[in-house]
Amino acid sequence: MSLTSSALCERVTAFTYVAPQLLKPDVTNFDFFKSSMLTPESYVEVAKSQADLGCRPSECAPYMAIFQTMRNIGRKQNQILENRIDQAALSKALCVFPRLKELTVHFCVPLERKPWLEAYIDHNIDISDGLYTHHVQVVAQALSDRSKWGLDQVDSIHLRGFQIQTGHQYEIPDLMSLSAHLQKLLVGVRSLKMTQSDSAVEVLSQWDLNIDELDMCDMMIDYDTLKRFFAANQPTLHSIGFHNVVVTEVPFEESASQLNVDILSELIGARRGAQGQATTCHCHSRHNGWRIVWEKESLD
Numbered sequence: 001m002s003l004t005s006s007a008l009c010e011r012v013t014a015f016t017y018v019a020p021q022l023l024k025p026d027v028t029n030f031d032f033f034k035s036s037m038l039t040p041e042s043y044v045e046v047a048k049s050q051a052d053l054g055c056r057p058s059e060c061a062p063y064m065a066i067f068q069t070m071r072n073i074g075r076k077q078n079q080i081l082e083n084r085i086d087q088a089a090l091s092k093a094l095c096v097f098p099r100l101k102e103l104t105v106h107f108c109v110p111l112e113r114k115p116w117l118e119a120y121i122d123h124n125i126d127i128s129d130g131l132y133t134h135h136v137q138v139v140a141q142a143l144s145d146r147s148k149w150g151l152d153q154v155d156s157i158h159l160r161g162f163q164i165q166t167g168h169q170y171e172i173p174d175l176m177s178l179s180a181h182l183q184k185l186l187v188g189v190r191s192l193k194m195t196q197s198d199s200a201v202e203v204l205s206q207w208d209l210n211i212d213e214l215d216m217c218d219m220m221i222d223y224d225t226l227k228r229f230f231a232a233n234q235p236t237l238h239s240i241g242f243h244n245v246v247v248t249e250v251p252f253e254e255s256a257s258q259l260n261v262d263i264l265s266e267l268i269g270a271r272r273g274a275q276g277q278a279t280t281c282h283c284h285s286r287h288n289g290w291r292i293v294w295e296k297e298s299l300d
Contacts, residue, residue: 162197243289
């Protein structure tokens with residue numbers, strides 16, 4: 001019996017969609033691989049390093065074996081994207097869970113990651129710049145398809161690992177497009193959770209998301225970005241939870257500081273009935289965090 005036909009579907013309230021890194025489509029082309037992914041010179045340097053560590057020549061992967069492995073992974077990926085297999089699978093999955101309340105989108109390493117390749121291939125460098133936009137569009141469409149079937153709106157979205165890697169320079173139009181797609185994904189959501197998703201705060205900092213609650217964990221964000229984000233969401237936001245959040249460029253601090261009740265109070269300004277309380281973090285029940293809650297109203 002498959003899960004989609006099981007009675008368990010009626011009990012599922014939370015679902016995680018694993019959104020893997022996408023290799024550049026040209027990985028299947030040998031000339032591209034040789035010039036942009038693993039040059040023969042780089043391969044020799046890695047082989048020398050492995051020899052210095054005591055590896056025997058027979059333990060060093062042949063150059064063509066590395067290319068063929070990457071080509072096979074790339075072909076499977078390209079087939080999935082061209083045939084929209086990921087879109088169809090997620091849309092179907094979200095429509096079989098009528099009581100779904102929270103959706104986690106986990107941006108992570110390639111699903112077919114092979115440890116022996118990691119000495120030669122840097123996945124952080126060779127990923128497609130469009131991976132976030134693609135996955136966000138897929139999830140947004142799946143949620144839209146769910147609504148078309150008359151199912152209840154998902155209340156909470158959890159973004160995990162939304163980090164634009166250093167070296168991936170988005171052009172302004174691309175960032176605006178990503179921002180718009182991400183905002184569309186969050187339409188109707190009341191609670192937004194973010195773990196290791198500094199970039200999500202940056203691209204959403206100008207949007208009024210109409211959210212009630214915000215949770216942040218394991219992040220590093222500059223003070224002004226947070227201030228813009230809170231200002232944009234002031235009309236509806238009335239609860240902020242945080243754990244292990246570092247705030248940089250704080251005007252009244254000499255160095256980066258852990259987000260605390262005092263800094264957060266300065267960021268959000270006066271809030272009627274605001275109270276800080278210790279709580280557990282959304283990322284792990286054993287991790288202690290803090291939450292500030294205030295009366296739900298708009299104040300100038």
